[in-house]
Every structure is written in C-alpha cells, then in structure tokens.
Amino acid sequence: xxxxxxxxxxxxxxxxxxxxxxxxxxxxxxxxxxxxxxxxxxxxxxxxxxxxxxxxxxxxxxxxxxxxxxxxxxxxxxxxxxxxxxxxxxxxxxxxxxxxxxxxxxxxxxxxxxxxxxxxxxxxxxxxxxxxxxxxxxxxxxxxxxxxxxxxxxxxxxxxxxxxxxxxxxxxxxxxxxxxxxxxxxxxxxxxxxxxxxxxxxxxxxxxxxxxxxxxxxxxxxxxxxxxxxxxxxxxxxxxxxxxxxxxxxxxxxxxxxxxxxxxxxxxxxxxxxxxxxxxxxxxxxxxxxxxxxxxxxxxxxxxxxxxxxxxxxxxxxxxxxxxxxxxxxxxxxxxx
Amino acid sequence: xxxxxxxxxxxxxxxxxxxxxxxxxxxxxxxxxxxxxxxxxxxxxxxxxxxxxxxxxxxxxxxxxxxxxxxxxxxxxxxxxxxxxxxxxxxxxxxxxxxxxxxxxxxxxxxxxxxxxxxxxxxxxxxxxxxxxxxxxxxxxxxxxxxxxxxxxxxxxxxxxxxxxxxxxxxxxxxxxxxxxxxxxxxxxxxxxxxxxxxxxxxxxxxxxxxxxxxxxx
Numbered sequence: 001x002x003x004x005x006x007x008x009x010x011x012x013x014x015x016x017x018x019x020x021x022x023x024x025x026x027x028x029x030x031x032x033x034x035x036x037x038x039x040x041x042x043x044x045x046x047x048x049x050x051x052x053x054x055x056x057x058x059x060x061x062x063x064x065x066x067x068x069x070x071x072x073x074x075x076x077x078x079x080x081x082x083x084x085x086x087x088x089x090x091x092x093x094x095x096x097x098x099x100x101x102x103x104x105x106x107x108x109x110x111x112x113x114x115x116x117x118x119x120x121x122x123x124x125x126x127x128x129x130x131x132x133x134x135x136x137x138x139x140x141x142x143x144x145x146x147x148x149x150x151x152x153x154x155x156x157x158x159x160x161x162x163x164x165x166x167x168x169x170x171x172x173x174x175x176x177x178x179x180x181x182x183x184x185x186x187x188x189x190x191x192x193x194x195x196x197x198x199x200x201x202x203x204x205x206x207x208x209x210x211x212x213x214x215x216x217x218x219x220x221x222x223x224x225x226x227x228x229x230x231x232x233x234x235x236x237x238x239x240x241x242x243x244x245x246x247x248x249x250x251x252x253x254x255x256x257x258x259x260x261x262x263x264x265x266x267x268x269x270x271x272x273x274x275x276x277x278x279x280x281x282x283x284x285x286x287x288x289x290x291x292x293x294x295x296x297x298x299x300x301x302x303x304x305x306x307x308x309x310x311x312x313x314x315x316x317x318x319x320x321x322x323x324x325x326x327x328x329x330x331x332x333x334x335x336x337x
Numbered sequence: 338x339x340x341x342x343x344x345x346x347x348x349x350x351x352x353x354x355x356x357x358x359x360x361x362x363x364x365x366x367x368x369x370x371x372x373x374x375x376x377x378x379x380x381x382x383x384x385x386x387x388x389x390x391x392x393x394x395x396x397x398x399x400x401x402x403x404x405x406x407x408x409x410x411x412x413x414x415x416x417x418x419x420x421x422x423x424x425x426x427x428x429x430x431x432x433x434x435x436x437x438x439x440x441x442x443x444x445x446x447x448x449x450x451x452x453x454x455x456x457x458x459x460x461x462x463x464x465x466x467x468x469x470x471x472x473x474x475x476x477x478x479x480x481x482x483x484x485x486x487x488x489x490x491x492x493x494x495x496x497x498x499x500x501x502x503x504x505x506x507x508x509x510x511x512x513x514x515x516x517x518x519x520x521x522x523x524x525x526x527x528x529x530x531x532x533x534x535x536x537x538x539x540x541x542x543x544x545x546x547x548x549x550x551x552x553x554x555x
Contacts, residue, residue, distance in 0.1 A: 052460055054456060054459060054460060077462075078462035078463070078464065079462060080462075081459075081460060081461060081462035082461065082462050084460075085460065085461065086457070086460040088453055088456075088457060090451070090453050092451070092453040092454050092456065092457035093454075094454060094472065094475070094476060095454075095476060095551060095552045096475050096476050096478060096479075096549075096550075096551045096552070097475075097551075105458075105461070105471070106461040106462075108471070109458075109461055109462060109463050109464075109467055109471070110462070137551040137552075139551060139552045139553070157461070163460075
C-alpha cells in the first residue's frame, strides 16, 4: 500500500519559491491501477517522482508498506527502488545496449549473475511479445516496441509497484491501446500495483480503477473512475471529463422556441437497455438525437444526450415521464433560447 | 637526412603523442566525470566552492601558452623523468597541457547524455559509481572517442613544438633543419608528414566512433 501523507514539494527558484505540490493525501491500495491525472504543470510528474524519491519531498511523508521512504539511508533506498520501478514517456532505454542487455541492466545493478539475468530477461521479452528483438538495439525499434522493452526492464527485479509517467503520451492511439492492455495484463497476472500519470482522460478510463485529479499542485478530487466521470464536482475535473466545455451542451439558438428539447444525463444506468429505442418500442414515441456524448465504463453509461421530442405537448410529457422512470437517468428541459 | 631518420622521427612523434594522450586521458577522464557528476544537479553533488576551484584551475592551465607551460613545469619534469630535456621529458609538459583540455572535452561529451536515462538508472537503484561506469561512459562512448581523436591531433601539434626543449620527432627536424639551417625542403617534408599523421588519426577516430555508435545502426 502506498500512502502519501501531507506531501508537499517546494522548489526554490531564483525568483522565489514554487509550490509544486501542497498537502497531498492519497492512499493507493495494493493491486490497484491508480490514475493521477492533471493538465501540464499540475505537478503530476513531481508527484510520481516523490513516490520513489527521485524528488525528495519538502514536507509530509511517503509511506510504502508501512515504511516511510524519506527516512531510509541512501543504500536501503536504492534497494527499495528495485521494488518500485518506473517507465517513462521517452522510454529512457540505454541506446548503446541491445534490448536483452537493457532488460538485464537492473539485474546487473542488483548483482544477479549474468546467465541467470539473461534467462529471466528472455522470459520477460517473451512476456512483452518481443523475444525476436533480443539482439536488436533500441534505435531499430518503434515507439511502442521501445515501451515494451522498458516495461520488460521495469519488471526485471520483480517489483511490487510500477510507476508509469506519461508512458503512452508519445504513442499513437493504437499503440497506446496495446501498451495499456499490456499494463492491465501485468497488473492482473502479477498483482503489481500500478500508478498511472497522464493528462489523457481516455487512459484513465481505459485501465484505472481509481483516480485523483491534480490541479495546481493540489488534489482537487479523488475517487473511483465511475464516480468522477458521473459527477465531476470541480472545474478541473469537468475540464478533463468533458474537454469541449460540457457534454452535449450545444448552441441551442438553432432550435425553434416551441421545440421540446431535453438534456438526458446518464449517471451509471445500464448500457444493456437502449433508452431511445425502448421509448420507441414501448411507447411508440419517436425522438431525434441532436447530440450525444456518452461513455461506457464497465457496463455503465455516463454522459449526456440532447433529444428533440415530438412537438405535441402531451406526447413530449409522456416521453419525459418514461425516461425519468428509468434508474440512473435524469431529464431536464432545455427548450427556449 | 635519409628515410630512416624520417622514420625514426615519425615513430618518436607517434609514441610521444600516444603516451601523452593516454596519460592525459587517465587524468582528464575522471576530472571530466567529476565536473558533470559534481554539479549542483549532478548525481554526486560536491560543494559549490570546490567545483568553482576545480574550474578555475582548469581554466588557468588551459590559458597558459604551451611554450611557457613547458618551461614552468621543469621542476615537475625533473622530478618524474630525471631530466628536463629529450623526448621522454616532453611527455610531462604535454600531459600537463592536455589533461585539462581532455577534461573539458569529456565534460562536453557527458553533458550530451539525456538526463532521463540517468534518472531511469537512479529509479532502478543504481549507485553513483554504477551510473558513471554503466550509463554515462558507455552511453557517451562514441562522443568520447571523437573527443579523444580531437585531443590526439591537438597533442600531436603540441608535440611538434616540444622540439624547442630537445624533444625528438618531426617537430625537432622541422625546427633544427628547416628553421635554423634554412633547409626549406626538409621543413616541408616534415609538415607534410605531420599533416598525413593528423589525417590518419582523424580518419581512424571518426570511423571508430561511427562504428561504435548503436544509435546509427538501421
């Protein structure tokens, strides 16, 4: 378990102090995939570097499995770091070593015998799907392949925690997906706790169980991914969940004043039941979808839709009543300019 | 002057240059590493005043003209070699002149390294010594080879100057036959031979640096 207690980090610059992190309190349970999300400059990278003490916090404590990291001697901190490994946006592979030697590197540092290290490195290369690249140099690989090698390297010392610092930010969407799938697999198979630092909500959505939103060096919101998606409370959270200024909040001036337009918000209703279709099938009411921005999070629907209801008032009211009777759905009228 | 004399002069120039570069590397490499590692943000931060002092000493040694430096280090030369004249005696001033230069070249090469790679090694629990020997130097090897080639050619130039204090080699022949006895043709031959040596060193160095760089392999 990783516990951050009142964690602060202040950088002393020439033109004054910069408070990068202030009073961060987070608990990351064992085996979780925990997201830390924020815009550029929110302090995400500083935060993750405080976990393995690449950055030394100026206040508070980092407690991992009951041990306060900042109290460790340099030697025991180095030993501890073998259990808390890290992957990076820019991969940070050793360019003058083959992939196999890169994966062997942390074991070499730890004093593992060469033959043993190479055997384990080959197993890890199998695991990340690149056994044929053992003797290739990183310069010969694509971005996604480099990150796979970096992941294999990070797993070499049997870590308990894997820190991912913007690990997919330099990759294209397809490659991002495959790397995230690999990370998820590793989490499930090996039970490694994963901390994911990102600025992309899609990454959090795809693999994280819980998420903390960082804004200006402060955790403004934290909770399960479903909770945050359904009900982002702070401006920072809303910006990340709906980067285009609010889901389905279109310019309404194009509708006639007597149109019945409603915003339907889904707060975790089941995606198994198609709302618009069942309205048509059960009540015989046809509505048109003006816009929709919904997401499926493990079988539950979040987001909102703008629907145009029939012009007849009675029918429109019947439709609204029907939709309100569904669980996890709220309906509000937005007619009128 | 016959072919054998030229051959011997080439040999003297060659071994003085090689030995001096080797000794300069032995002193300059650790010093260059120290300049990078001891930095405020380095892997082994040293007190600011110490880094300042090291930098000043290096700059002083680098700014004294070689001819004057050769004479200044006579006591050191006598202490190490036993004499202040002759081919062997020129190695001492050459090393003293070259090692601060080598340290700067090493420093420049090492600063090229992406900080992220060092950070990655730290995140894996590498000691500062492991970072130096397993990350910084191997990752910068192609640049270091190029730097050493530059150092070698510069020391070759200096070694020609050491004819003044009785050092052997092509420089001495150019000086004593070409300059003092007005035998311009001998001087030209020596200069051409020096040019060829520089060309050869540079070609070998560049080829070696390129071959060793795995970033360029496709």
